[in-house]
Amino acid sequence: MLDAIAKLPLKDPDLLRQANYINGEWVKADSGKTLEVRNPATGELVGTVPAMGQAETRRAIEAANAAWPAWRAMLASERAAILKKLAASMLANAEDLAAIMTAEQGKPLAESRGEVIYSASFIEWFAEEARRVDGEIIPQNAKGRRILVTKEPVGVFAAITPWNFPSAMITRKAGPGWAAGCTGVIRPASQTPFSALAIAVLAERAGMPKGVCNVITGPSSATGKELTGNPLVRKLSFTGSTEVGRILLEQCAATIKKTSMELGGNAPFIVFDDADLDAAVQGAIASKYRNTGQTCVCANRILVQEGVYDAFSQKLKAAVEKLKVGNGMEEGVTQGPLINADAVKKVQDHIADALSKGASIVTGGKPHDKGGNFFQPTVLANVPHDAVIFREETFGPVAPLFRFKTEEEAIRLANDTEFGLAAYFYARDVGRIFRVAEALEYGIIGINEGIISTAEAPFGGFKQSGLGREGSSHGIEEYLETKYLALGGIGG
Ligand SMILES: NC(=O)C1=CN([C@@H]2O[C@H](COP(=O)(O)OP(=O)(O)OC[C@H]3O[C@@H](n4cnc5c(N)ncnc54)[C@H](OP(=O)(O)O)[C@@H]3O)[C@@H](O)[C@H]2O)C=CC1
């Protein structure tokens, strides 16, 4: 195992921790049991992490709760100073953090570097927002009264995060939580725990007091049960599948926790006749193939107006055939592996279903000859609306093209899903831009843009894509309670 770790070219090997961080201590599971983390590109062992159970999870929650009064009592500027130090230190260690991420998640190094910068931007943004948690004074409703509204940190938060963004999903939750004056327990995905543990190393070095940041790993059943059931946890923030989000919401119901849910998507990407086709192709590549198609905002259904269908299809084929599949550690690779064999199977099933219903392959369509979890970047044409891929998130490098005739038809097809996270469209007519943007039932709309994620903007979905918003000034609200003070006997 040490050999596997030693293979990672880290300037600071101390960033790769095979222990959990609870109450300022690096600890093992009570049982001594561990979970293996394997590189999805090679199958090699990256390392092991503790398999924590319910008792250790409870200890982490209790540590966070004990640390809360002192952390919330600090000046916002004092919390901000620690967070800014953490963000700076993430950037200073970006190469190592990126290498750890590529080893455990598979994404190309360039994307990992980008994610580290994106991840640090949430810490920096919310460090700035900490000082802008304002209250209100509302005009009095009766003589001699005053109405004041204050905002207070909600308390201990739990963050359960997915493997597709091993770093940014941590900071998009913990950043606003810490800035608001909350303490937390972070439970990263079992496939990608090392990026989260590295953030804890840097938080400790930045001077975060013990108990403010706790990171635990272990089976989702035991850790999840405690995080959702323990009444000391006042807030749960989750990113992952809608299916698991539903379970966690049910589990949180008993203690009525505040929740934020960033769940599945089924993003339409609409190309209208008046679009700049080259820009649309560039946007489709960015949106569809980022992280090998494994993002909740990835274009899942590409709807193309009939007048430009053939031209778009050919241009997209040419661009997709330039993508380079391989181990993310290798120079020039743009498409890493899928996360595991189940993900490969889901992609194959979606393609087989579409083909059996009349679709055709424009390019790709098969597991890559590199084997393992690698898959050919794929474009499918003439996909019918009853294909599974129209309904379900593929989470892989498959762009299914659907043909439409009118703007009304495109809007109807785009909204024909229970999801409502991100939608994209390419058009130049300004009237159409407003009509379509207003008609789409989605929380995020990319208009002539394939990349919509940034710390400054509110990220979140309509319908079964989730609850709440992350990032922007809205993100910190999710970690605050509103208190109304009615003051009588003031006079005046
Ligand atoms: N919205 C998004 O960004 C994401 C969407 N997905 C969608 O979900 C599909 C399946 O991916 P998958 O990784 O299984 O996503 P999951 O929703 O199963 O996993 C996300 C996180 O939730 C944890 N988890 C799973 N079950 C429970 C539970 N009962 N209690 C507490 N925590 C739990 C996981 O832990 P563990 O790692 O131990 O399983 C992981 O940390 C993908 O194909 C994709 O369609 C997936 C990831 C992100």
Ligand SMILES: O=C(O)CCCC(=O)O
């Ligand atoms: O896919 C996800 O899990 C959400 C993060 C995507 C992003 O921030 O761009």
